[in-house]
Amino acid sequence: MKLIKKILLLHSFLLMSYAGFAQKQNFDAVFFTMPKGWQQQQGEGGLQLSVMDNKTGFYAIAVMTKANVSGASANENFSNDWLRLVKGSIQVNDEPSLQQPSKQNGWTVISGSANYTDGANKGTATLLTATGGGQAVSVVLMTNTKAYEKELLALLNSLELAKAPQTSTAAATPVAKGGTGKTAIVGLWCDNTLETTGSYVNGFPQYTAGYMRKEYAFYPDGTYLFRNKQWQTLMKDILFVYETGTYSVSGNQLTLTPKQGKGGWWAKGQSTKVWGNPVKTADYKLEKATYVFEIKYFSGSKDYCLILKMGGPTEREGNSISHQYEVSYKLMEGNKSIIDNPPGFKTGFENKQLPQ
Incomplete structure (x- = not known):
């Protein structure tokens, strides 16, 4: 034409x-x-x-x-x-x-x-x-x-x-010896991906009620908590994964060393916010990994984002990421989590506090 x-x-x-x-x-x-x-x-x-x-x-x-x-x-x-x-x-x-x-x-x-x-x-x-x-x-x-x-x-x-918009990269300093000290990555970082049907109407994606949520909590003492909750319409049950361990920063490299963690499936309740009964454990392996990272500030949205880059898929990030093996997590204002634990489930980090 x-x-x-x-x-x-x-x-x-x-x-x-x-x-x-x-x-x-x-x-x-x-x-x-x-x-x-x-x-x-x-x-x-x-x-x-x-x-x-x-x-x-x-x-x-x-x-x-x-x-x-x-x-x-x-x-x-x-x-x-x-x-x-x-x-x-x-x-x-x-x-x-x-x-x-x-x-x-x-x-x-x-x-x-x-x-x-x-x-x-x-x-x-x-x-x-x-x-x-x-x-x-x-x-x-x-x-x-x-x-x-x-x-x-x-x-x-x-x-x-x-x-x-102008972007600026926040500098990160290594965690002090002995596991103490504060770095630029201290805080709660979350990725909230909404599930779509895969179809579009006039260019707009059609969303379901489902979601895939991951978050890292990096504490000043050099420990971290990772949680992953997936409520998807095509999945019969809810997947929940948690992992705790220690982290270290050297230049632009972030190394995570897990100590404990596991995954499991829970039945769905009457809404996406309701947990059912536990169904079975999930196959989840603890995996030490080193990421190349940077922290960017986006003046347009006024958000800080933690960009993690890896050489291939990791157990935590999974396989459903871009071919660049790069993921982004947004810093949550007020350290407000968007992931809740299953009823009665404890990670051992419930009483740990992040600085405001």
Whole structure:
């Protein structure tokens, strides 16, 4: 379709001011001008702009995501969002036709387009992904007609990005000999991943009630507590794992030496917050591991994140992580945990306190 070429030709002009348009709106890091007559709908993870002719079934859709924390490269972020936002919601016929990356306001922008099939009609999908300041944000455009070509091009011309946030890395000092002393990693760090159905509606992931939660509590005395709770809709029971031990920091390397721990399965209760009876123990092995780590501060979200990198899958992190073997944990304000122990279960760390 000619629309692909026109969209890609605009790549060098994207995310820059465009005179003569109405006052811009913004959603998170993205500024835009709303096309006249379009509808706007905000969801948990993004904003959708759309227009549709109910008689013909022709439509045009633009979806803007929130800026999310990401340690991946610009190419990786584009590839991940192409799979998640585009191929996850429509039948794409070809690989995206890519433009050379451009730099805009501290972001690296990659764009690409491809045709897709929508019943008897064919459409065009375009993805723009911006990576900068340890974050990534995307804009998806989809249409199955030329009727809204002018509105789409005007919307593309109006796009701007806020200045990419500045990231700073907090320095970590080694734990003093004898297991005492305070380091930058002291605190409660959590990863809360919500379960999805694997399908998307207009670019938005469809969530279930399930979740996968992991957390590390690093104490000033050089000990740690790791907990993992998984409540997934396709799993009959709840998985809970805990591990305690000691940690040491040397430069940018974090070594965990477990002392005790185990995993188990519990029956589900009447809601995701209710535990049933214990069912059986889980196969969980204690494993000493060394991570390359860094602590980043994201000024946009005002979050500290602990980034752990490893050479391969570990018993604690599991196999369901990215091919870079990298995981991220957010520092919890006030050391508020999002994981609860099964009824009557004790880790031995219940009375330990973290500094505020």
